[in-house]
Amino acid sequence: MKQVLEGSMAIAGGVKMAEPHVISAYPITPQTHIVEHLSQMVADGDLKAEFIMVESEHSAASVVLGASACGVRTYTATAAQGLLYMEEVVYNIAGMRLPVVITIANRAISAPINIWNDMQDAMAIRDTGAIMLVAENNQEAYDMHIQAFKIAENRDVMLPVIVNVDGFVLTHTFEVVETIDSIEKVREYLPPLNMEYKLDVENPYSFGTIAEPSVYTEARYNLYNAMNFSRNVIIDAAKEFDDMFGRFYGGLTDSYKMDDAQTVIVAMGSVLGTVKDVVDELREAGKKIGVLKVRSFRPFPEEEIVAALKNAKNVIVIEKAICPGKGGILSVEIRDSLFKHKINSVSVNGYTLGLGGRDITPGNIHGLVERAEKEENVDGEFIGLSQQYL
Amino acid sequence: MLTKEETHNELFTMGHTGCSGCAQSMAVKLIMEILGKNTIATSATGCLEVFSTRWPESSWKIPWIHSLFENSAAVASGIEAALKVLGKKEDITVLSQAGDGGTADIGLQSLSGMFERNHDVLYVCYDNGAYMNTGYQRSGLTPLDAFTTTSPSGKVSFGNNRPKKYMPEIAMAHRIPYTAVASAGYPMDLQKKVKKAKSIKGAKYLQVDVPCVPGWKYEPKYSVKLAQLAVQTGLYPLFDAEYEKIISVKKISKKVPVEEYLKLQGRFKHLFKDDAGRAEIEKIQKIADENIERFGLI
Amino acid sequence: MDFKVGIIAMPGAALSNKTGSFANEVPVFMHKTCTGCNLCIYFCPEGVVYGDKKTKIYDFDSDYCKGCGICAEECPVDDIKMVLVEK
Numbered sequence: 001m002k003q004v005l006e007g008s009m010a011i012a013g014g015v016k017m018a019e020p021h022v023i024s025a026y027p028i029t030p031q032t033h034i035v036e037h038l039s040q041m042v043a044d045g046d047l048k049a050e051f052i053m054v055e056s057e058h059s060a061a062s063v064v065l066g067a068s069a070c071g072v073r074t075y076t077a078t079a080a081q082g083l084l085y086m087e088e089v090v091y092n093i094a095g096m097r098l099p100v101v102i103t104i105a106n107r108a109i110s111a112p113i114n115i116w117n118d119m120q121d122a123m124a125i126r127d128t129g130a131i132m133l134v135a136e137n138n139q140e141a142y143d144m145h146i147q148a149f150k151i152a153e154n155r156d157v158m159l160p161v162i163v164n165v166d167g168f169v170l171t172h173t174f175e176v177v178e179t180i181d182s183i184e185k186v187r188e189y190l191p192p193l194n195m196e197y198k199l200d201v202e203n204p205y206s207f208g209t210i211a212e213p214s215v216y217t218e219a220r221y222n223l224y225n226a227m228n229f230s231r232n233v234i235i236d237a238a239k240e241f242d243d244m245f246g247r248f249y250g251g252l253t254d255s256y257k258m259d260d261a262q263t264v265i266v267a268m269g270s271v272l273g274t275v276k277d278v279v280d281e282l283r284e285a286g287k288k289i290g291v292l293k294v295r296s297f298r299p300f301p302e303e304e305i306v307a308a309l310k311n312a313k314n315v316i317v318i319e320k321a322i323c324p325g326k327g328g329i330l331s332v333e334i335r336d337s338l339f340k341h342k343i344n345s346v347s348v349n350g351y352t353l354g355l356g357g358r359d360i361t362p363g364n365i366h367g368l369v370e371r372a373e374k375e376e377n378v379d380g381e382f383i384g385l386s387q388q389y390l
Numbered sequence: 391m392l393t394k395e396e397t398h399n400e401l402f403t404m405g406h407t408g409c410s411g412c413a414q415s416m417a418v419k420l421i422m423e424i425l426g427k428n429t430i431a432t433s434a435t436g437c438l439e440v441f442s443t444r445w446p447e448s449s450w451k452i453p454w455i456h457s458l459f460e461n462s463a464a465v466a467s468g469i470e471a472a473l474k475v476l477g478k479k480e481d482i483t484v485l486s487q488a489g490d491g492g493t494a495d496i497g498l499q500s501l502s503g504m505f506e507r508n509h510d511v512l513y514v515c516y517d518n519g520a521y522m523n524t525g526y527q528r529s530g531l532t533p534l535d536a537f538t539t540t541s542p543s544g545k546v547s548f549g550n551n552r553p554k555k556y557m558p559e560i561a562m563a564h565r566i567p568y569t570a571v572a573s574a575g576y577p578m579d580l581q582k583k584v585k586k587a588k589s590i591k592g593a594k595y596l597q598v599d600v601p602c603v604p605g606w607k608y609e610p611k612y613s614v615k616l617a618q619l620a621v622q623t624g625l626y627p628l629f630d631a632e633y634e635k636i637i638s639v640k641k642i643s644k645k646v647p648v649e650e651y652l653k654l655q656g657r658f659k660h661l662f663k664d665d666a667g668r669a670e671i672e673k674i675q676k677i678a679d680e681n682i683e684r685f686g687l688i
Numbered sequence: 689m690d691f692k693v694g695i696i697a698m699p700g701a702a703l704s705n706k707t708g709s710f711a712n713e714v715p716v717f718m719h720k721t722c723t724g725c726n727l728c729i730y731f732c733p734e735g736v737v738y739g740d741k742k743t744k745i746y747d748f749d750s751d752y753c754k755g756c757g758i759c760a761e762e763c764p765v766d767d768i769k770m771v772l773v774e775k
Contacts, residue, residue, distance in 0.1 A: 022468060025433065031439050050471035056462065056504030063660065070456050072475050074468075092457050097691045129475040156693060197696050199453040199469060201482060204699045206448035208456035210440055211694030219694030226691065233486035318439025392729065392738045394749055398703060404734045405702035405753040410710055416733040447705055448697035537759030577730040595731075603756075611757035614731050 005177040008033030009102055010138040011077075011163075011177055013144035016047050017186045018076040018101070022067035024052040024060040028082040029115045029169035031105040035077055057082035061089035061102075069207055071198035073149065076100070079167055080107035082122045085124050093160045094129030094223065096208055097347035099143065099152035099193070100160040102130070105167040106269070106320075108356040116357020117167040119269065122297070123329050124323040129223050131230055132298040134268040138175040140249050141165045146180075149188050157230045159223070161182040164297075166270040168357065173182070180245060188390045189244050192373040231299050252301030254293040255308055257283055261290030263369060264309055265336060267318040268294045269362050275318070278365040289369065294330070302337040310343050314372040317350040318360070319380050327380030330353065335377065349378040358384070393519060399451075401427060404671045408441040413600040413617060414489075414516045415441070416460040420577050421514065421598075426585040427452055430469055431485040434462035434492035437523040438507040438516065446612045460496040460573025463504035466511045476680075483588055486586045490517040490531035491596075494557045504538040505564035512587050512594045518602035526605045531622060533625070534677065535670050536657045538605075543660035548584045561595035562634050568592075570630035573599040575617025579640060583630055601630065607656025619651040624678035627685040642687045648675045707734070711755030715771040717746045721765040728759040728768060 011034050015023075023042070025035035030320055034043055043049035050067075054060045057078050064074035078086060093100050106122055108114040122132060131151060135141035141163070166169055174254040180186055211219050213259065235251030242248035254353055258264065267277050272293050282289045292308050294301065309315055317331035326332065330348025338346055349372045354360040364384060372378075391631050396402070400541035401422040408415040414437060422429070422653035430453045433439040439456045442449040457465045473479040486504070504511060520538045521527040530542040533552045537543050541550035561569045568590045572580040580598060585593040601608070608616060615617040620626035621640065625648060628640035646668040650670055661667040682688055717728075717739075724741035736753045739746030748759070760768040 022471045024468070041707045050475055052467060052471055052507065054467070055506070056499060058461060059464035059467070059500045059503050062457060062464030063471065065457055065461075066455065066465035067470075067472035067475075069465075070430075070469055070472035070476065071473045086460060089461065094459070158694065199455060201428050201430065201453060204427075204451055204453040206443050206450050206454045206697040206699065208439075209443040209445035209448060209695065211445050215445060215694040222691050222693055248733065336463035387693055392740060394738050394747075397735055397738045397749060400735045402735070403700045403703050404736055404749070405705040405707055407705070407707065408733065410733075411758055413732050416731060419733070419735045420730070431772075442702065443697055443703075445694050446697050447702040448699060449702040451700045515693075611761040613733070613756070614758055659697035665740050 001181055002176055002178050003340055005138060006172060006174050007034065007138045007141055007142060007165060008172065009037050010142040010177045011145060011165060012037035012041065014142040015075050016041055016098065017180055017183065018146055018149045018190055019073065020049055021072035022047040022050045022052065022064060022074045024054050024063035024076045026054050026057045026060045026078070026082060027078050028057070030107060030171045031077045031079045031082070033171060033215065034103060034105065037278040057086040057185060058089060061086035064100045065089060065093050065096070065098060068100050069096065069199050071195040071200070073193045073218070074100050074197060077103035077105065079105040080109055080305040083121045084109065084124060090125055090128045090130055090160065097158040097223070098154065098160065101148045101152055101160055102160060102162045103145070104164050104338040105171045107167040114331065115354040117169050118355045118357070119164070120322070121245050122164050122289060126298055130162045131227065131296070132162045132164060133296055134164040135170065136249065136272045138170055138173070138177050139172060139247070142177050142179065143241060143245070143247055147241055150237045151230060152232050153193050155232045157226050157233050159230065164269065175254055185244060188280055218313045227299050231301070234296050249389065250256065250293060250295050253304040253308065254295055256291035256293065258290035258292065258308060259323040259375065261312060262290050263314045263316070264290050264292050264312045265295060265318065265365070266292045266330065268297060268330070271318055271320070271354060274360055274362060275365055280360050282369065294355065300333055302345050305337050306341045306343065307335055309338065309346055310341070312346055315348045316368045316372045317348060318354070319350045319352045320354045322352050322355070322380055331380065347376045349375055350380045351383045352380045353377060393420040396663045400424055401451045403449045403451060404449065405657040407444060408437070411603045411613045413602070413613040414438055414518065415614070417516060417580065417598045417600050419576045420580055421584050424581050425588060427487060428481055429483045429485050431487060431623055432456070432462045432465045432469065434488035435459040436492055438487060438489070440523055443561050449535055459475065459492055461500050462486045462492060462497060462502040462513070466479050467504050467507065467509045469507045470511055486511050486513045486619065488515060489522070490519060491521045491529040492513060494530040494555050502564065505613065507564050508566065508592045510591050511545065515597045516600045516602050518605060518606050522602045531557060533660060534674055537660060538657070547668065548650060549660065558595065558597055562631050566593040566595060567632050568630065568632060569592040570596045571628050572596060573621055573626060574601065574629055575614050575618045575621060576628065581627060586630070605657070608654050612654055616651065616654060619646060622646040623648045624652045624682040624687055625651065627681045627687055629685055639685050639687060642682065644681070645688060648678050706751045707754055708751045711753055711773050713755040713757060714750060714753055714773055715748055715759050715768045718744060718767050718769065718770050720767055722746065722767045723765055725764060727762055727764065731758050731762050733758065
């Protein structure tokens with residue numbers, strides 16, 4: 001059924017279709033609408049779940065950790081400071097191999113305090129061992145949440161999945177979303193969670209034991225392997241979703257007008273809409289330009305990125321987060337991927353913009369395309385600074 | 391009749407690496423005897439977690455989970471919610487455990503949340519009065535004038551300069567259905583309180599005084615004696631409460647001066663050097679006397 | 689993929705760890721004045737004392753006893769004594 005939905009409603013709707021048993025939440029802008037919608041669904045009896053309004057994000061993550069360890073499906077959502085506060089627990093959830101799904105309504109990190117969108121929060125937790133997907137629009141956000149549970153709960157993955165959704169830009173914006181009418185069909189796509197090891201009085205295992213130097217490395221290696229393995233699982237989950245529901249957004253990456261592209265813009269999340277509009281214009285003007293969308297940031301789609309970029313000349317990477325003391329984050333990983341594959345003919349230019357909710361305009365993108373042709377391997381340079389404040 | 395084989399079937403088994411004479415392992419054993427096999431337990435980071443679950447070993451024969459230092463109560467909240475969903479809550483006790491640091495310091499927020507939401511969880515604080523697992527650093531439950539490695543005594547210090555935070559009253563202030571204070575020195579009293587807690591629905595708080603051999607610096611054989619002296623001096627009042635109302639206190643049979651308790655412990659030995667130290671002992675005696683008065687221990 | 693490694697342990701697996709090696713002293717239950725009060729069972733931090741009220745015959749599991757001496761210290765009728773372990 002086609003509906004005009006706020007991004008948060010779409011996310012809550014997608015989560016509802018996955019039928020989580022325990023949901024915990026602590027409010028933080030711009031995540032609030034998501035959990036408000038879910039709590040209303042529970043209050044109305046439309047979603048049968050325990051909804052636990054906790055006293056902090058640390059406990060929000062800890063509650064779903066405990067519930068997930070009992071073998072039930074769990075969900076929470078947060079943003080920015082809340083995510084940093086729960087980071088310790090996210091590492092723990094991943095380390096204990098629990099298939100929790102978490103939404104991040106991506107937002108800038110304080111100080112200075114700023115409630116608007118960028119991706120610094122997501123970048124701060126990129127090594128936790130959680131799978132990190134990024135949604136481009138409300139429709140993908142809806143679908144991606146259903147896929148997220150399937151990926152997390154795969155027996156050979158068993159890792160938390162974080163779905164990144166741009167705060168305000170998506171969470172508070174209304175778009176047409178086609179929702180799924182048949183819960184039976186979703187249940188077929190996403191069968192009930194069946195965990196081999198769980199907290200169960202009939203089979204009383206001990207979870208979260210102390211791992212001495214003799215075994216800690218192996219435990220981390222197993223997690224590392226599971227993350228690598230999840231690449232295929234993410235792709236399969238997308239394909240199977242396409243087969244059953246007729247919508248596909250790429251597996252780990254997606255290409256847009258990439259045939260013969262000499263210039264490629266790489267981006268994640270909602271900014272892709274603007275980028276694609278600009279690329280349409282430039283293509284019409286005869287420019288060989290395309291877009292590479294990164295849909296899975298963790299695991300990092302190295303092979304796909306190399307395959308997509310190896311014949312390009314200029315790559316423009318939209319950096320919505322910054323690594324002080326180095327530069328870009330996404331562009332560094334892309335450059336490293338190409339370097340590993342001995343490709344040195346591609347200039348990878350990372351530009352930092354869109355921080356703390358500043359709009360990324362078509363004009364900005366045009367400007368980057370012009371610049372990139374004259375520059376080489378820009379490392380996260382800030383774009384559009386107001387000179388009066390410097 | 392308890393046979394040798396039967397002792398191997400305890401729900402908290404021997405073979406853990408707790409110190410010789412550890413009163414915490416004694417308390418855990420006594421608590422598990424009452425709670426039985428239909429129990430799911432959480433442990434905060436700390437001695438108990440480290441000495442009972444060194445992979446691939448585990449002393450637990452019930453489902454048990456350790457997550458982090460400060461979230462034992464939140465993890466237990468999640469377990470309780472999951473059991474409700476699974477329709478198993480009526481048959482299973484959720485036990486949440488932490489030390490005094492994990493309870494009264496870093497874990498206080500998540501514990502307060504669990505209390506306020508009134509989850510059907512029995513929370514047990516094993517109080518040995520410092521961060522023993524990391525090497526005897528002070529916590530909010532370290533008693534006045536105790537030497538710890540971060541509140542050492544010295545030329546201008548008598549050790550920890552603050553009295554113990556009164557954690558049971560913080561629990562009671564949440565108006566949870568049951569709060570109790572017990573001691574490893576009084577096993578029947580402890581087990582009676584656990585039994586009562588098990589029978590009550592909602593959030594329960596149980597604080598157990600568990601002397602620590604290396605942290606308090608005494609001979610292992612004195613663990614029980616010290617736990618009993620803490621009670622008999624008035625320094626560790628045992629009582630239980632329903633909501634905000636105290637329903638029973640363990641009376642002191644024969645009041646003992648605090649000196650008798652302090653002198654057995656290396657962590658207080660600096661108080662016995664000179665007159666200034668004696669004056670500090672008087673302050674500790676005053677704490678005991680106030681407890682006796684406030685709780686009507688005599 | 690065996691993800692249990694370092695994370696999940698089997699119930700009661702600690703029994704494989706014979707902590708009796710910790711002990712410098714071990715108790716001797718003399719069975720002379722015992723009243724069957726069971727305090728030695730209650731107070732044993734390891735749970736290694738066994739026996740019963742009726743026969744008043746108690747003993748301990750030397751595989752696991754760490755020799756803390758609490759049983760001897762707390763025995764109200766001095767029917768337990770500690771002796772050095774011959775190593």
